[in-house]
Amino acid sequence: MFALFLMLFLTLISFSLVMLISHETKSSSKLHLSQQALYAAEAGVERKIAQLREDDSANIALTDFFGAQYEVSISAAGSDHWAITSKGYVPSKALAREARAVQVTVLVTPGAPEHALAFAGSGAIGANSTIYGTVRSNDIITIGNNVKITESSPGKGDASMYTSYDPDDANRVTISLPPGASLEFLVANQYIKSRSKIEAQSRLSGTNLTIAENDTSSDTEPLDFPSADTDALLATALEVTPDNYNEILNAGVEDIPWSLTDPGATGIFELAGGSMWDPGGINYNFNRGVKFGVGATIGPDVGSVIVTSGTSNYGIEFDNNVQPSAGKTHIELNVLVLDGEWAAKDVIFKTGGGGGGFFLRGYVYGSADVEGDTNINLEGVVEAGGDLTLDPKVTVTHSNDIPMDLPWKDGYGGSVTIISWQEVSP
Numbered sequence: 182m183f184a185l186f187l188m189l190f191l192t193l194i195s196f197s198l199v200m201l202i203s204h205e206t207k208s209s210s211k212l213h214l215s216q217q218a219l220y221a222a223e224a225g226v227e228r229k230i231a232q233l234r235e236d237d238s239a240n241i242a243l244t245d246f247f248g249a250q251y252e253v254s255i256s257a258a259g260s261d262h263w264a265i266t267s268k269g270y271v272p273s274k275a276l277a278r279e280a281r282a283v284q285v286t287v288l289v290t291p292g293a294p295e296h297a298l299a300f301a302g303s304g305a306i307g308a309n310s311t312i313y314g315t316v317r318s319n320d321i322i323t324i325g326n327n328v329k330i331t332e333s334s335p336g337k338g339d340a341s342m343y344t345s346y347d348p349d350d351a352n353r354v355t356i357s358l359p360p361g362a363s364l365e366f367l368v369a370n371q372y373i374k375s376r377s378k379i380e381a382q383s384r385l386s387g388t389n390l391t392i393a394e395n396d397t398s399s400d401t402e403p404l405d406f407p408s409a410d411t412d413a414l415l416a417t418a419l420e421v422t423p424d425n426y427n428e429i430l431n432a433g434v435e436d437i438p439w440s441l442t443d444p445g446a447t448g449i450f451e452l453a454g455g456s457m458w459d460p461g462g463i464n465y466n467f468n469r470g471v472k473f474g475v476g477a478t479i480g481p482d483v484g485s486v487i488v489t490s491g492t493s494n495y496g497i498e499f500d501n502n503v504q505p506s507a508g509k510t511h512i513e514l515n516v517l518v519l520d521g522e523w524a525a526k527d528v529i530f531k532t533g534g535g536g537g538g539f540f541l542r543g544y545v546y547g548s549a550d551v552e553g554d555t556n557i558n559l560e561g562v563v564e565a566g567g568d569l570t571l572d573p574k575v576t577v578t579h580s581n582d583i584p585m586d587l588p589w590k591d592g593y594g595g596s597v598t599i600i601s602w603q604e605v606s607p
Contacts, residue, residue, distance in 0.1 A: 214271045214279040217249050219604075221269030222283045225251035229265050230597050233289050238263065243274055250274050261289050262600070268607050282607035286600040292589050293544075294408040294562050295339060297579035301406050302550070302568035310571055314579025318344040319403045323357045324364045324384075325573065331367035333579035340371045345403040347376040358384040366390050376401050405590075406566045407546045411487075411519055413588035418466035418487055426450060429465075430458075441469070446492045452477050454500070460484020460514060464585060467491075470521065472498040480506030483584035485515035485543075496527040496547065503539060511542040511560060513584045518547045525550075527567070532556045544583050 224246050232239075241253035249271045258264040265285045270277040297314025298304070304318050308325035314333040316322065322344055332340045342364075346355040355377040358364060366373075366387030373385065374396040382392055421429055423444050430439040430450070438456035442448045450467055452458050454474030464485040470493040471486055473479065477500075488496045496518030505512045518527040527547030531554045532539050538556035545551065545559060549567035553559065553575050560578045563569070571577070581596075 211279070215281060218269040218271045218277075218279040218281040219283070221246045221249035221251040221271070222267045222281050223269075225253040225267030225269065226265055226283055226285050226602075229253050229255060229267065230285075230287060230599075233263065233287065233597050234292070241267075248272055258286055263287050263289060266605070280607040282605050283602065284605045285602045288598040288600055289596075292596070293581040293583050293587075294564075294589070295579070296562065297333065297339075297577050298563050298569065299404055299406070299408075300551075300565040300567070300569040301404070302565065304565075304569040304571075306571050307555075307573035307575060309573050310575040310577075312577050313340075314577070315339045316342045317404055318346065320344070320346045320568075321355055321357060323359070324362045326361050327363055327365075329365050329367055330371075338368060338370070339579065340366055340368050341400075342373045343400050344375045345401045354378045354380040356380065372400065374398070374400050407517070407548075407564055408562065408589055409517070409544060409546065410588040410590050411517070414464060414485070414517075415466055415487065415489070415519075418464040418485070420466045420468065421450065422468050423448070446490075449491065449493050457506070459506070460486075462585070464515075469493075470496050470498070470523070473500060473503045475500045476502045476504070478504055478506050479512045479514060480509050483513040483543075485517065485585050485587075487515075487517045487519060488521060489519050491521040491523075493521075493523060494525045495529050496521050496523045497529075499530045499539065499541075501531050505540060511540040511558075513542050515543040515584055515587060516541070516545045518549075520548060523549065526552045527565075528552070530554060530557045530559075542580065542582070542584065544587055 225241060229241060238255060240255055243250055243252045249269055250273050251267055251269045253267045256264050268282040271279045295315060296317045297312055299317040301319045303321040305323045306325060306328050309327050311329045313331055330340050332338055344355045355375040356379045358381040363384050369388035371387055372391045374393040376396060379392060379394050423441055426439060426441060427433060427435050431437055438453045438458060440451050442451055449470035449472050451472040452474055455476045457478040459480060459482050462482050462484060466487045466489055468489055469491040471488055486497060497516055516528055527549045528545060528551045530539055538558055540558045542560040544561050545563045547565050551565040552570040555572045555574050558576045560580050561583050563577055
């Protein structure tokens with residue numbers, strides 16, 4: 182009898198163990214499949230974030246992923262914000278045994294060069310000027326008195342100076358601080374690097390500042406100019422010529438507010454002094470030089486002024502006291518001179534040395550020389566294919582917030598910041 186009861190007991194125990202193992206196996210399998218579906222959904226998010234860095238905001242169709250599938254939808258969630266929803270299925274959407282979904286909100290900062298100033302020729306930074314961001318040059322940099330360089334925003338740490346100039350004469354200076362000059366780095370742990378000599382290093386100051394002469398690292402590699410993809414930009418631009426400027430710029434009214442000083446190659450398009458002009462969110466391609474007259478007002482909308490041909494003193498000239506429209510702190514305009522014959526400078530910003538100064542936010546590029554007078558305030562990225570001259574009391578601040586979402590050459594992808602990440606019902 183005892184043996185019978187023992188056999189019955191063992192049979193029940195064995196059955197229970199079999200059922201328990203079966204349940205655990207099913208639970209483990211379900212958990213594994215669920216995790217696999219989540220991994221697929223997260224892979225979809227990561228792929229979409231990588232695409233957003235390259236300005237691709239399209240949905241992602243159903244995609245195979247290591248024994249699973251994912252699909253991604255994306256929608257705008259405010260200024261430069263995107264909501265990404267990614268769903269993962271195992272083994273497929275059609276035969277899903279498990280499905281998981283995640284929703285992510287991201288902030289996309291448009292791609293732009295990381296330097297505030299860059300120039301292929303020599304550069305001069307005038308006394309009492311401040312640069313918020315990195316300075317790069319392919320040639321000599323000359324510093325004035327009481328020049329300061331600091332980060333473009335708190336914590337960014339972009340306050341260094343580099344030159345790739347490598348003269349045949351090893352004793353030739355590439356970063357020059359003549360008598361009376363001084364350069365102060367206002368944030369710690371920055372760099373000043375040159376492929377040759379740095380003059381008068383006692384006139385440099387900064388906490389934990391690294392000074393490197395004869396540097397051959399990637400930091401001092403020569404830059405290619407411009408950073409903007411000008412072919413792509415011109416493909417979207419509206420051409421302005423002597424034949425159509427009244428229609429395009431003046432709404433059919435002859436020579437108000439824009440006029441052409443001469444129909445020949447030496448003529449320039451001039452915005453009358455004291456007048457107002459709104460770029461209207463358009464990229465303009467002028468085939469003559471451009472001048473903004475004294476006291477002209479630009480805005481409130483953004484735009485680009487591009488000059489591709491002409492012959493005059495300047496490719497683009499901002500005369501004294503050109504100002505933003507009411508309620509705006511800066512003129513929001515990209516300024517590019519890509520070609521032409523200019524006796525003085527490709528681009529010049531004038532202020533007359535006084536007043537409240539000049540304020541512009543955008544990308545500035547001259548294929549040759551660029552100059553900024555006293556009290557010029559530029560925010561964005563400033564580049565010169567030739568020489569760059571900044572007079573005393575100039576401020577340049579690096580910013581990724583460039584009007585018109587300019588196209589950039591390879592290597593200038595945008596940044597993506599994750600604001601929120603949560604699992605949602607699939």
